[in-house]
Amino acid sequence: MAALHDHKPAHLVSPLRIALRGQTLLTSPRYNKGTAFPSAERKTFGLEGRLPYRTNTLEEQCERAYGQLESRDLAIRKNTFLQSLKEQNLTLYYALLARHLKELTPIIYTPTEAEAITSYSQLFRRSEGLFLSFPDEHIMEELFLEETRGRDIELIVVTDGEAILGIGDQGVGISTAKSVIYTLIGGMEPAKSLPVVLDVGTDNQNLLNDPLYVGWPKNRVRGEGYDRFVDKFVQLVRKHYPKCLLHFEDFGVTNARRILDRYRDTHAVFNDDIQGTGAVTLACIMSAIRISSLSRASASSPEKKKLSDQRYVIFGAGSAGLGIATQLRDAIISADGLSRQDANRKFWLIDRDGLLHDKLKINGLTARLQELVRPVEENWGEKSVSLLEVVERMRPTVLIGCSTKGGAFTKEVVEAMMCGLDEGAHPIILPLSNPSRLAEATPEDLMHWTKGRALIATGSPFENVKVVVDGKEKEIAECNNALIYPGLGFGAVLSKSRSMTDTMLIAGAKRLAALSPALSTAASDDEYNGAALLPDFVDAPKVNFEVAITVAEQAIREGTASEEWKIEEVRQKASEKVWIPVYPEYIYDEQGIRRFECYVLI
Numbered sequence: 001m002a003a004l005h006d007h008k009p010a011h012l013v014s015p016l017r018i019a020l021r022g023q024t025l026l027t028s029p030r031y032n033k034g035t036a037f038p039s040a041e042r043k044t045f046g047l048e049g050r051l052p053y054r055t056n057t058l059e060e061q062c063e064r065a066y067g068q069l070e071s072r073d074l075a076i077r078k079n080t081f082l083q084s085l086k087e088q089n090l091t092l093y094y095a096l097l098a099r100h101l102k103e104l105t106p107i108i109y110t111p112t113e114a115e116a117i118t119s120y121s122q123l124f125r126r127s128e129g130l131f132l133s134f135p136d137e138h139i140m141e142e143l144f145l146e147e148t149r150g151r152d153i154e155l156i157v158v159t160d161g162e163a164i165l166g167i168g169d170q171g172v173g174i175s176t177a178k179s180v181i182y183t184l185i186g187g188m189e190p191a192k193s194l195p196v197v198l199d200v201g202t203d204n205q206n207l208l209n210d211p212l213y214v215g216w217p218k219n220r221v222r223g224e225g226y227d228r229f230v231d232k233f234v235q236l237v238r239k240h241y242p243k244c245l246l247h248f249e250d251f252g253v254t255n256a257r258r259i260l261d262r263y264r265d266t267h268a269v270f271n272d273d274i275q276g277t278g279a280v281t282l283a284c285i286m287s288a289i290r291i292s293s294l295s296r297a298s299a300s301s302p303e304k305k306k307l308s309d310q311r312y313v314i315f316g317a318g319s320a321g322l323g324i325a326t327q328l329r330d331a332i333i334s335a336d337g338l339s340r341q342d343a344n345r346k347f348w349l350i351d352r353d354g355l356l357h358d359k360l361k362i363n364g365l366t367a368r369l370q371e372l373v374r375p376v377e378e379n380w381g382e383k384s385v386s387l388l389e390v391v392e393r394m395r396p397t398v399l400i401g402c403s404t405k406g407g408a409f410t411k412e413v414v415e416a417m418m419c420g421l422d423e424g425a426h427p428i429i430l431p432l433s434n435p436s437r438l439a440e441a442t443p444e445d446l447m448h449w450t451k452g453r454a455l456i457a458t459g460s461p462f463e464n465v466k467v468v469v470d471g472k473e474k475e476i477a478e479c480n481n482a483l484i485y486p487g488l489g490f491g492a493v494l495s496k497s498r499s500m501t502d503t504m505l506i507a508g509a510k511r512l513a514a515l516s517p518a519l520s521t522a523a524s525d526d527e528y529n530g531a532a533l534l535p536d537f538v539d540a541p542k543v544n545f546e547v548a549i550t551v552a553e554q555a556i557r558e559g560t561a562s563e564e565w566k567i568e569e570v571r572q573k574a575s576e577k578v579w580i581p582v583y584p585e586y587i588y589d590e591q592g593i594r595r596f597e598c599y600v601l602i
């Protein structure tokens, strides 16, 4: 694996003191090396005779594990194989993933994770992380301390499972993939991060009817009881780990934004579906605008290079849709100097009941959504307005899907979008819903319908598309928050930032946009050469490392960081903190038997 930097990560600088021996050591995923235990350690830790004779390198172990993985035909079988490897040997698990990053990320993350989550109770073998169930509210602190005792927790990824990907309420059927991606791509030390499920029940009737369902089999707690439960958890984190980053994932649309707004001024909280998706989409659109401004059609109108020159139609006004709109709106205000009201006017948001417009009676609109509702002067009448009607009338330059409605961007919609654009212009189309089957359109169809002109990025990975018109292969970028949240989070953790500010998010998004291949390769051309709008996932660790540095520098600059480093020190500090999957040397800690941290198994 190529080194990211010149400095030795902190966990490899000196040998690790270990108090486990024999079978206990071999069954501890965190410390187990399997056949890679060298003979001296086998002797010291009572492993001779418990392992076959030959010592393997980590490289050899990866080769063997990859062979075993390849013998599984279906993606879901590969997923369960990797899950069981993780339960045996954490270093080998991460080393294997890192060596085959692009191939295996879709196995542990979207799209395959959706299948694994749906079958969570059927596939259940061993739990990971902390489950805080509603009936145990009175002992929440004890459970939390039991799980975290002796650990220096820097990151918590928490979910209540109400809106997992686009597959809805999955109760406790989570995957811990978001935490894995933090380590794999962001370099977070696994022992310092903790996945948490807040089990407040489920409204998924299939799960409630399933005797094998492993969560609390009651309808979701809502209202005051829910808020109290979440608050108790957040206050526990603040009390015991005041500098820990609290990452919220896949909360339902009625809770996600509310919770973020409630805590973001007092603690470092981050909602990935809102802010991570907003940041990656901003980066993607910055890159796409730059490309479209290079095209001949817009060469005579340089003003088209700005975010504020675009008309944005966002289909799906949930956590992601609103997060994208507010992130783009804030970037328009800061980059192009528009007022908040003028910037809000660049967006047309569409949900189940059609366009959000002033005359439509919509219950429970939050203030943030309210300001994005189209004003009465636009004369949409009293009725529900469809995506097609909005596209025909408003002639968007950017069309974004985060609706969970697979296939919603039909040929008719896309052709209507093309009709509204200047001759030769590049429509920017982002079907972001996950998993793949829920994408609002496939890249292949979009390329076909737009005669190869569309600038596309998707939420889940898709194959590149060869365009018949110009014979060029167009690379399809993955506009997934995983391309940026590990760097945003690592940057906040690195600088021990007291909050995750909008300016930190924008700084991270700009850094990501600057690293996009489409920009570096097209900068000198006058035509788009088909390069991807965002960096390839193969480069995700390098890219996120750069994002992390930018975010930490920004935190220091604006005074939210607790670390008092000079800006020039950040890169080296980041290099030292990155965790990489390599076995450290072990020495036996005879006294350690008394020290709790040596027992902690993750």
Ligand SMILES: NC(=O)C1=CN([C@@H]2O[C@H](COP(=O)(O)OP(=O)(O)OC[C@H]3O[C@@H](n4cnc5c(N)ncnc54)[C@H](O)[C@@H]3O)[C@@H](O)[C@H]2O)C=CC1
Pocket (backbone or CB within 6 Å): 163, 164, 165, 166, 167, 250, 252, 253, 272, 273, 277, 280, 315, 316, 317, 318, 319, 320, 321, 350, 351, 352, 353, 401, 402, 403, 404, 405, 432, 433, 434, 435, 438, 458, 459, 460, 479, 480, 481, 482
């Ligand atoms: N690419 C990425 O990085 C990300 C993608 N997503 C994807 O975006 C989708 C939405 O995620 P969230 O916003 O977190 O969920 P959400 O549940 O908060 O929002 C979904 C919204 O779509 C609306 N909707 C559902 N059916 C619709 C229809 N037929 N027409 C119009 N609107 C409809 C819902 O009313 C809701 O407001 C999911 O598929 C998710 O996987 C979410 C976060 C990040």
Ligand SMILES: CC(=O)C(=O)O
Pocket (backbone or CB within 6 Å): 110, 164, 165, 166, 250, 272, 273, 433, 434, 459, 480, 481, 482
């Ligand atoms: C990527 C992600 O966070 C989602 O689909 O929910």
Ligand SMILES: [Mg+2]
Pocket (backbone or CB within 6 Å): 165, 249, 250, 272, 273
């Ligand atoms: Mg999510």
